[in-house]
Amino acid sequence: MTKQMIIGMHLGNGYGSQPGAWRMPGVDPKNFASFDAKVRYAQAAERGKMQFLFLPDGPSHVGDIGNEAPHFNLDVMMTLAAIARGTERIGLVATGSTTFNEPYNLARSFKALDIMSHGRAGWNAVTSSGEDVAANYGQRIPSSADRYGRAHETVQLVQALWGSWGKDAWVHDVESGRFANEDQIQPINMGGKYVASRGPLYIPPSEQGQPVIFHAGGSPNAHALAGRFANVVIGATFTIEDAKAQRQAFRDAAEHAGRDPDEIKFIAGMMTTIAADRRAGLDRKIALTGRTFPQRVRYLEQMLGVPLDPSRLNEPLSKQQLAAARPSPMDPRSRNALKIAKEGWSLSDILAHGVIDYHPSIVGPGVEAADHMQEWFEAGAVDGFWISPDVYQDGVDAFVDGVVPILQERGLFHRDYEGATLRDHVGAPAQYGIDPRV
């Protein structure tokens, strides 16, 4: 069988990745507080055989709350608990900071989710870098060395706790009255410079043993942490070249840690506005985010290095402007922005293409998303994608019905789940407790 891609879906505030998603027709503006809605969107992703849901998290709110919804879930673990009860196969990955959480608490809640979901949990073990987050804990963000130092200790300790109730410890044998083999339930007595715990944790293995480690981070310290522990990297990248370089950095780090580099999958972000054709997609995007375009023009100016007039959103760049434009070397999205501008689109349409979105953005028919994914995948730039639909209400179905069948037709994406656990879905090898090879 040829190698196939992994697809995950970002699940955030209950509306979608576009700021205007909450006020679109057909969207319940109260979805921020609706666990039902999130379960429905998760079910839609599962219908599309996606391997996992990815819930980012940063316990804080910053942003234009007057006009836009907060980005995160009310609480990622509670959201995934609801989804675990309402889905059967899809993997459930939540972000949990190693900077502001106790290892014992992380170990317990993620392993409980793993049991609850019958082996579908993943932990995106990140370091927190926002001072807004730190302030919610009455603290400041530590140095990168301290953040990643604590992260190494925390992941190691959590995995030790996961394995502290031995794999075969839970016998629950009614006949003999033996509940567990106590000699397989041992304290871990681990501690380092930052965190410590005695253990044991009192939770038996799940169907996949223990949760899968994900990571998201860009620095060499992040590579080293992921290389040692992660099976999946949640990536952010705008070009095939950069994706290749990032993927290689993580693979190198894994090898450096004594692991098979194929055990670490690099998954790139992608934003989707799937519509009947390009024009319909652009109009949808304008309805969603057009309000922000006048300010965004200012940013586009910097990317292209030419003055632009926010009062003339419906006009394309002039010949003179196009001739003078130079993609900013400070922003990897600039080359694509200039390419779109040269196609003759209006200022509004250029922005509607998502040229300053957080990830490469597909605005148009499903085949364009499939082409993008195929190109990157076959270039060896990524092992898959995590998609951020513009509006969950119909954007998940649009991807599932408009993109997934094309990828399946081309042999790039599986037609059904091969196994029952997240470990199966992402090809992560069996592991229980601390990886003895590391």
Place this chain on the structure above:
Amino acid sequence: MTKQMIIGMHLGNGYGSQPGAWRMPGVDPKNFASFDAKVRYAQAAERGKMQFLFLPDGPSHVGDIGNEAPHFNLDVMMTLAAIARGTERIGLVATGSTTFNEPYNLARSFKALDIMSHGRAGWNAVTSSGEDVAANYGQRIPSSADRYGRAHETVQLVQALWGSWGKDAWVHDVESGRFANEDQIQPINMGGKYVASRGPLYIPPSEQGQPVIFHAGGSPNAHALAGRFANVVIGATFTIEDAKAQRQAFRDAAEHAGRDPDEIKFIAGMMTTIAADRRAGLDRKIALTGRTFPQRVRYLEQMLGVPLDPSRLNEPLSKQQLAAARPSPMDPRSRNALKIAKEGWSLSDILAHGVIDYHPSIVGPGVEAADHMQEWFEAGAVDGFWISPDVYQDGVDAFVDGVVPILQERGLFHRDYEGATLRDHVGAPAQYGIDPRV
């Protein structure tokens, strides 16, 4: 309407309060890891119109794991998330330590549960006192002054975070495009000796505003904390006199804090083995815990102050033994133990009466439980009970079908939920943010 009692139910490891519950016929010995089972037991309690479920928690395991299940849930918040999705009315109360959790994390997860359950969440805000728990965080248990000092700050800060997204802040008005009134979403910027947080929390009010505060603790420091913040006290007491004294201490503390003492309800523990008659109840209890009786006889000796022979479990105390017996002043259960002994029951039957259980134990027909509850309630010793069924699998239904109807018939317990929220169920006044009266 005359005053009626509140009834809560303890929900622990998935088996029941008796050590042998996991291996009883009809019980799935894998229930420790089954969220389905816990949802079923919660639904049974809700059928009985019980006001709340109480989930104790202490992130640790101590005990005879070879023969007995751990006492606690895998994770109380994940368990209540599952139950929130599977029930409609019953209150959902989890224990969360103020000693080893960050206020921001507590505030977020409990308020998410409150949203998810449509206003049914309660937080049993305790201080941790076990060194086994502290060791799981690489720490030692602080002094009582420090534990309660941190508890005061933590509860205050959590309530401030709950109110930091103003009551009417969330407008989600599609027409105008206003998501929220940002002037009603303000940082709290609170900090003390132990904890601090900037806020705001980004979660709107629930149907009950914010979760209800419970407390469990016995010291004067516990009285003061509960008196200031709690609406419900989870109590442990063996006699009407002691219950009266405890209830009064909490009421006095509430008054001292400037509150109406009727705003704090004292709820006593009670263990139930409901059966067709006393003999059937005793036999059930013997099947459940008889294995432990030979050791427990040693403890009964100390309670009664006479030597007893564990090899003669099926014989009653002799005339000489009964004449020499003196209830130990060290153990408030001793007088009841002697009373039972004098009724002529065998050693085994005395223990099967639950005379050394953690709470007063009813072993017999439902009417005996109802009589006990009526006597305590009418004596003004309690505002209600939290019951610990011996085995959840059939013990919840036994209480719901065998005790609840009698209490309803006598006008002591409601026939249906009066309202939709936990605040309604326990008569806790409306509150959002910090109580301005305190």
